[in-house]
Amino acid sequence: MTETVTKPEPPESALSAPYWQGLRDGRLLLQACGACGTLRHYPRLLCSACFSDAVSWRQASGHGHVHSWTVAHHAFHVGFRDELPYTLVTVDLAEGPRALGRWRGATPRIGLAVKAILRQADAAAVELWFEPDGEA
């Protein structure tokens, strides 16, 4: 008998649904304030610059630089046990906000130029990954 190991699923909300739909459509979307244009991530109700709740969504270029990173050597959720060790990277996106993603490539370093990859994890889920942008 095979054991089916599933990863945790994101608890989508009305607020965040466009982000997740964007990933499924192959686009990394950031919230943009509908009043003043300030970009923000993760999705939240109000713009902290002008307090407007008007929102539009803007596609990020996917380009950025490594802010920091870690390599997971212990799986705190069984769904990641078979992927150890794996690297998580925090990325300063060219548009300003910072994103967290999985990493493909040699050990990252702070400041390294990276680009986003949207990776179909299974039928339902698309994961945000990053890899070196051009020469590593």
Next chain:
Amino acid sequence: MALRDQACVSGIGETAYMRGSSKTAFELQIEASLAAINDAGIHPSDIDGVIPIGIVSGIAEDFVDNFGIRDLRYSALIPHGGASPVMALQAAATVLATGVCRHVLITFGRNVSAGSNKAGARIHNMPQFHYVTEFEHPLGNSAPAQIYAPMARRHMELYGTTVEHFGAVAVACREHALLNGNAIMSKPITLEDHRNSRMIADPFRLLDCSLESDGGAAVVVSAADVAADCRHRRVFISGVAVGHPDSPASITQRPDMTSLGIGKAAPRAFTMAGVTPADIQVAEIYDCFTYAVIRQIEDMGFCEKGEGGPFVADGRLRLGGALPTNTHGGLLSQAHVWGLNHIVELVRQLRGDGGRAQVAGAELGLVTGYGDLGDGALAIMRRG
């Protein structure tokens, strides 16, 4: 400053700390609370304020029921993880200084041995981790060790902080735990043991991580004049303050990932107490991870940002050093009860009851709280 020396910790209590306790979180919490109330020399029904830490066991109504409290005048829940106990000192001092209450109980109990309660699972039921739960947990960023690791990695890369610096914190805590009959860890460790311990989430090794543990702790905080009639010499809360990083619920969105809330709290607390870091004789610093101690030492002004590694490296945190730290063994080697054990230990030190870990002549000390993703709190206390 309105709060300075208006409240005292009059009672302290702890259960035995262990893994695999047969008692529920609430039983552990009640046991610790009764010990603290007894230590203060009052009756359970004398409590008129209750601040349960977290929503992991009893709520205020449970204490009304079990302690026969007839006139509860204040209760609060402070949802900031390990910063909550020191934040609760601030809340208690406020309601005691303004005459709302006479005796406030700050109380905590936990049993994390149950499988469903492991570190990788339980935080995802907590609202303060909702960004992590939705956007990071599905990518495998599940537990505090992983979530905090990039902060430590960045500190290492920007400032040259080393594995040996982290190890110095772990070794100091362990040395102190060996002097404490109520510490889970009882085996000595060296810097080499630390360096060789298994990697959990780079750069955190096993010996950089605090202990999963079961137990309870509690303190009674009383108005300064009321505390004069309690059993022990008074330990005054001279300065206390709270601070939150920007943005508090998402490390990922923080302009500077290495910034903590205690950087905002520390100047306020020191100003309120009218002292400087150089005056501090003993420190109980929240040590969820070794790195967190180094970073808080910087933010409190004991050294410049980036100098925390060298600061801890030369034995300064050990008994006999310039800043004896976590004299009970800390979360790293005594037990993890969200840092309420740090407050208990500071009071013990300032009463002169520190036993084999007593810092000679300690009259002024501090205790920090560090919660969730960088919320901070600092209390400066002095013996009366």
